[in-house]
Amino acid sequence: MNDTLSQAGGGRSALTLERRIAHPPKKVWQALTEPAQLAHWFPSEVRVELTVGGRMGFVFPGREGPDMDGVVTELDPPHVYAFTWGEDHLRWELRPDGDGCVLTLTHTFGDRFGAASFASGWHVCVSGLAALLDGEKSAPVDMAELHERYVEEFGLAEGAVETAEDGGWRLRFERQLVRPEETAWQALAGQTDATTLAVGAPVPVGFRTDAVPAGAISEVDAPRVLSYDWERGGRPAGRVRWELTQGTGHGARLVLTQTGPEGADEERSAAAAAWRRHIGLLAAKLLRMPG
Structure with missing residues (x-):
């Protein structure tokens, strides 16, 4: 596990999470892009036109229409998938690693002090993705405690x-x-x-x-x-x-x-x-x- 928070320019921050997943890029790519699989681990329902420039809609539980819109900005199957998510940008990269791959998520956003929330949320989501591919249930996580660990790790407690x-x-x-x-x-x-x-x-x-x-x-x-x-x-x-x-x-x-x-x-x-x-x-x- 390798999670970092850095400056991205223009007053924005970049959160990077890196995980090794014991499955080849092609299998992980399906879980990243197919709505039926996304429903098991992504925080919202995703509606997407899977092409560069394609429109996206993110519908959260309990809602009927999209809460946020997005656009596909980069698509290189089965290696890179990037899109806007409201005002944020998400980039998923898969790099072959033996019989599995290394997944790198880069989330770029404007709210630096929200980084611990984003990190703890994506930590749980990516763990859910790995569990889905393994055919297992995700292990329960204390989100609040995980959040506070990220606050300290990213230096967000300093004045x-x-x-x-x-x-x-x-x-x-x-x-x-x-x-x-x-x-x-x-x-x-x-x-x-x-x-x-x-x-x-x-x-x-x-x-x-x-x-x-x-x-x-x-x-x-x-x-x-x-x-x-x-x-x-x-x-x-x-x-x-x-x-x-x-x-x-x-x-x-x-x-x-x-x-x-x-x-x-x-x-x-x-x-x-x-x-x-x-x-x-x-x-x-x-x-x-x-x-």
Whole structure:
């Protein structure tokens, strides 16, 4: 197994999964291109005109018409099959390897922080493809745990330092979570009564860390937004903002930012390390909560 995440240019990312499959390219090609076989392992029903430039439709369970459209961009049987998938691009390559072959999937997309969701999804799909060819059932996989392993493997848990409009700094963490907004909010707010979450009220412990002294809540819109000023010497020094939005479908997308004044490098470094740990603990807690 060899999975990587790289830059693809134009602000896009490329996820590459490589697997050896114990079947020759011709047999694997049929499972990649024939709708009857795709139905057993691909995440949607596929309708395709199998020619370069041919139209494609992807129909997900419970729907009647295509949720997404695509176009075949490359076709070299039984070696290369590539197509657009909405705004994304998928390229499947089969390379002979002894009595089997090596399958390489390259998924190019714009949402870098969705990479762990895409990787865990394709991991399960390709495992299902191999099981289909082997005449076996796919082994059960804990998708949430697999997702979090990919977050760490791809470096998606790290924060970024940006320059704020006032010349100070902004720490920014973005992370795809494995549970929906309401569940993530519950994990953050803990036993705090929702009626007490108001402007001017204390910040619940789940939304703060000891490295960043918290003032009172300045904005709250449960279960999506909570922000507050952080303090230095009892005075506001910047703003911390938590936001939960729609993610990849695997759960909510968390965006955490903290602004600070120019010259507070030590405080910024301490905050970056503290938020990294804090979000990691949140992610671990969500793994133990029902989906």
